[in-house]
Amino acid sequence: MTSAPSxxxxxxxxxxxxxxxxxxxxxxxxxxxxxxxxxxxxREIIQIGAVKVDCQNDxxxxxxxxLLVKPSITPDLSEYIxxxxxxxxxxxxxxxxxxxxxxQEFLKFCGGVxxxxxxxxxxxxxxxxxxxxxxxxxxxxxxGFNLCPLFSEALGVTGQGINSGNLTAHLGLPxxxxxxxxLADARGIAAALHHLMTSxxxxxxxxxxxxxxxxxxx
Numbered sequence: 001m002t003s004a005p006s007x008x009x010x011x012x013x014x015x016x017x018x019x020x021x022x023x024x025x026x027x028x029x030x031x032x033x034x035x036x037x038x039x040x041x042x043r044e045i046i047q048i049g050a051v052k053v054d055c056q057n058d059x060x061x062x063x064x065x066x067l068l069v070k071p072s073i074t075p076d077l078s079e080y081i082x083x084x085x086x087x088x089x090x091x092x093x094x095x096x097x098x099x100x101x102x103x104q105e106f107l108k109f110c111g112g113v114x115x116x117x118x119x120x121x122x123x124x125x126x127x128x129x130x131x132x133x134x135x136x137x138x139x140x141x142x143x144g145f146n147l148c149p150l151f152s153e154a155l156g157v158t159g160q161g162i163n164s165g166n167l168t169a170h171l172g173l174p175x176x177x178x179x180x181x182x183l184a185d186a187r188g189i190a191a192a193l194h195h196l197m198t199s200x201x202x203x204x205x206x207x208x209x210x211x212x213x214x215x216x217x218x
Contacts, residue, residue: 012055012197017062019116020193021050021106021144022164022185023125026071027081042132043125044071045099046087048106049182051190052113059194065109066183070096073132085180099133107138116144119151119164119189147189154196167192 012018024047028038036043050065070092071077077089097105103126110116116123123144130137151162155170162170165179168188176191177184 012193015055015115017052017054017113019050019052019110019113020186020190021048021065021116021118021122022182022189023048023118023122024081024085024087024180024182025125026074026077027084028078029080040074042073043128044073044132045069045102045125045129046071046077046081046092046096047085047182048102049184049186050106050109050116051183051186052109053190059190059197061187061190063109064183064187065106067102067105068092068096069099069102072099086178099129100135103130103135103138107140110140114140116140117147117189117193118144119147119167119185121146147193150196151192164189171195 023045025043025045026041027043028041031038031041046069048065048067048069052062052064053059054062068087068091077087077092082088123141123146126141126144127137151167155162164185165188168175168191171192173191173195176188179185179188
């Protein structure tokens with residue numbers, strides 16, 4: 001993956017294709033507020049959703065990726081995360097794959113594209129899961145770019161209360177699928193990004209990651 005551009009808006013205007021992705025992971029009441037630091041608990045990925053979009057064709061979706069991942073350290077999903085995401089224990093047990101397999105399948109999906117974006121620090125969560133499973137984190141994901149500052153600048157807010165599930169609503173756009181479904185959220189981010197790139201909302205954003213909370217989805 002190439003380094004994050006200094007002027008994202010200009011770069012996107014000239015880019016070919018990009019990956020926009022979103023993750024859901026194990027969580028419990030108060031876990032986010034704790035800074036993701038409850039004893040014995042980790043942000044284990046349970047769903048990966050992504051779209052490959054054509055930046056030169058109105059951010060049209062070229063293909064999509066949707067995969068459930070089976071957590072291994074805390075295999076039993078909490079009632080909290082099931083209520084939030086709609087991902088059930090039965091679905092994960094029946095359809096989920098090991099993280100190592102999920103990582104390889106996702107990396108394959110991203111082939112031919114040299115840049116990936118998410119709303120929040122999802123690339124950090126991928127790196128955390130690689131560390132949990134003693135896997136080297138692919139450079140492609142380690143260099144992922146957080147779009148949150150772009151939207152914060154355009155909306156004139158710090159990002160508090162805005163997440164990938166409600167981003168379209170804050171921009172006055174139709175909701176895309178069910179919030180906190182990884183694929184629906186990825187599509188929502190793509191729709192929001194297209195809106196900013198084709199409207200007067202987009203200015204020249206600063207890119208300090210601390211302008212945004214660390215992935216406010218959960």
